[in-house]
Structure formats: C-alpha cells, structure tokens
Amino acid sequence: MNQADNLKKGEKGAWLSICAYIILATAKLVIASIGNSDALRADGLNNVTDIVASVAVLIGLKISRKPPDADHHYGHNRAETVASLFAAFVIVTVGIQVIIGTFGQLFSEETSQPGMLTAWTALGGAIVMFFVYRYNMSLAKKIGSGSLNAAAQDNRSDALVSIGAFAGIIGAQFGHYWLDPLAGLIVGIIICKTAWDIFRDATHALTDGFDERQIRKIQSSITKVREVKKVTDVKGRIHGNQTFVEVTILVNPNLNVKESHAITEEIEQFLKKKHNITYAHIHIEPYE
Secondary structure, X not given: OOHHHHHHHHHHHHHHHHHHHHHHXXXXXXXXXXXXXXXXXXXXXXXXXXXXXXXXXXXXXXXXXXXXXXXXXXXXXXXXXXXXXXXXXXHHHHHXXXXXXXXXXXXXXXXXXXXXXXXXXXXXXXXXXHHHHHHHHHHHHHHOOHHHHHHHHXXXXXXXXXXXXXXHXXXXXXXXXXXXXXXXXXXXXXXXXXXXXXXXXXXXXXXXXXXXXXXXXXXXXXXXXXXXXXXXXXEEEEEOOEEEEEEEEEEOOXXXXXXXXXXXXXXXXXXXXXXXXXXXXEEEEEOO
C-alpha cells in the first residue's frame, strides 16, 4: 500500500471520531442541562473541542495526500503535524474555560443533585470512546500516522474523562454535591494536559526533533552491513508520517561508482524493511 492509500485510509479514523463526537457532545450537553450536572457539561464541551481537533486532523490528512509540486519538493506531509498543532490550541482554550467555570461552581454555596441519567450518559460515552480509541490506535500504527495517533490518544483521554464525570455524579447522589463540580474541574485539567501532549509532539516534529534511541538503532543496523567499514553520522527528521534520514558511511576506497551505489541501495532497502524509513540519503566517503 502506497503513501496516498495510507493517508486515505487514515481519514476513516478521523471521520469515525467526528461522527462519535458530534453525537456524544450533543447528547451530553442536552442531558447535562436537563440533569444539572457540571461534570457532564464539561465532558460535553470536551467533546466539542474534539470535533474541531478531528476536523483539523481530517484536513491535515487530505492535504498530506497532495503529491510534491514546484514549491513542496518533499510533498505536503507536514500538513498533518500543523493540523495537530492547531488542534492543540483549540483544545487548551476550551480546557481553560472549563477550569474557570467549574472552579467557581466548586466554591459556590448553591448545591444541587444531578440526575442519574447524567451518570449513565457519561458511562455510555466512556464505552463508546474506548472502542473508537482501539480502532484509531490500531489504524494509526498500521499506517504510521502521527496526527491519527494523537487523535487516538485524545480518544482515550475522553474515555477516562467520562469515567471521571460518572464517578463525580455518583458521588453527588450520596450527598457529596461538591464531587460533581470537582469532577468537572478535573476534566478541564485533563483537557489542558491532552492539549500540551499534542503541542509538545507537534512542535518537536516541526523543529526536526528526532528520538535519539531510534538514531542509535539505525546506526547499529547499518554497521551490520558487510561492506560498511564505519558509520560516521546519522541524522533523522519526521515529515508527517514519514521518516527521513541522512547517513554518512565509510567504505573501501577502491570500490568503483557502481559498487558504491549498490551499497547505498542495499542500505535503503534494509532501512525501509526493518525501520519503515521511506527516505534515506546515503553519503559515501573513503575509509582510510
């Protein structure tokens, strides 16, 4: 399956998230208003941010499918990462609003008991999002999509958020009314934490950050190629859902151009098979 097919397949995960979030956000906000639950209201607002984030991921995946052109010689794969960054800003904005709103309710003298329907709604939402998380996580690993992986992590956070809202509402049923707004406050904090995780990963990729452990693994693999005398340098960067590496190796100085080129092809095929590296630039120098 080629890169465009992978990205197109990733869109299914984004659409699944969008549909699930629209249904859950609508149900939670309506029932929270009827049942008077701060925790479920915060959970519903969380799902509203997730709609925006999922739409951003979908747009990023669609742009990433565009082939290279005169202005983008390496393609448009980083649109995925930019979409994740945009989603992070949207998510943290709503997270802060939820924290401010529920913090005030936590210390308010007005107390009210949320209806049990709000609890079952939160629990049902958690179950739905757990299955969405499992699907998107599996798909993200299969196609190597960073933005879909971020969306899957958000799906899991949403499931945990709904469980927290459920616990807070149940606590309020036993007279601990402060548990409902407290659960909403915790939901707001989790929303901000999710935004930070997405922001951190996106900025790391956009600034050409790369896992040092992965560099060491790549270097160790290349040294096992028989014709390679020494690996002097390995650099890597993430381009959307693709990994680009630049490698400098030392080989026998008596090899001709054809023999040296055969070594680079062997290494490129080896890296693609073992490390799923789609682009490798091999620089050859004589071994003295």
